[in-house]
Amino acid sequence: MSCPASSIIARVALLAAVSVTGLLSLAGCFTERQNEGAQLYASHCANCHGDQGQGLQRLIPPVAGADFVAQRRADLPCIIRKGLKGPLVVNGVSYNQVMPGHEDLTDSQITNLLNFLQTHWGNKNQPYTIREASDLLGRCNGSDGQ
Template sequence: MPRRSLPFAVLALLALPGCFSNNRHQGERLYVQHCASCHGDQGQGLERLIPPLAGSDYLTDHRGELPCLLRNGQNAVIVVNGIGYHNVMPSNKGLSPAQLTNLLNYIESHWGNEAAPRTIHDVEKQLEGCR
């Protein structure tokens, strides 16, 4: 590389990180902000009042419904790991599809959950089916 091109190459490399958003930890931040106060820091839930997310069969069995559940909330009985829960879950209508994707990817990859990562496109398609 010629000597005069070197400063331009260095500047380009320094500017490169600014071209991308840093959403790597957004899912965790959203979980802490919107979910942890009820579902717990480790997704453990609260006895028979609030269902656990950690090792939850509900996350696997209802994967296609989860974006709508997060967006619209819930006020129906659900069964998680064989236990029935009936408590109101508030909606998160202010979260974008990208934020919902990051939040779900965080929940579904922690505390013993091992779902395949979601894409924003997948979540947007699932949100189209929300009532």
């Protein structure tokens, strides 16, 4: 049994169209996740740390170009989960305000948020893996395993 060439071409064209449609819809699945760190920063952090991570004078420390972000890498997941109070120094400036924790974020959301901070506004630090963030969150009993 043989198929006419036009039938084969039509099937190949249909298969190609279905494949392209599938890939485009799959790309859409990752688009939101890809920008999740920026979205989480905007909704959970920007009100205090500023839209561009600039902080607020001597009241709230910057996260943009912040030595603290690089130097306290192991502490950052727990700081986001549990918050922070007490004095700290960022780029040579002392701060002493309360930062609320974000218990509502999953480990993977914290990872994406941290990776956004690690790679934006002059920060050029190594991204976290989900495993690293979850392990670090375990130190403060903050890992939810998600």
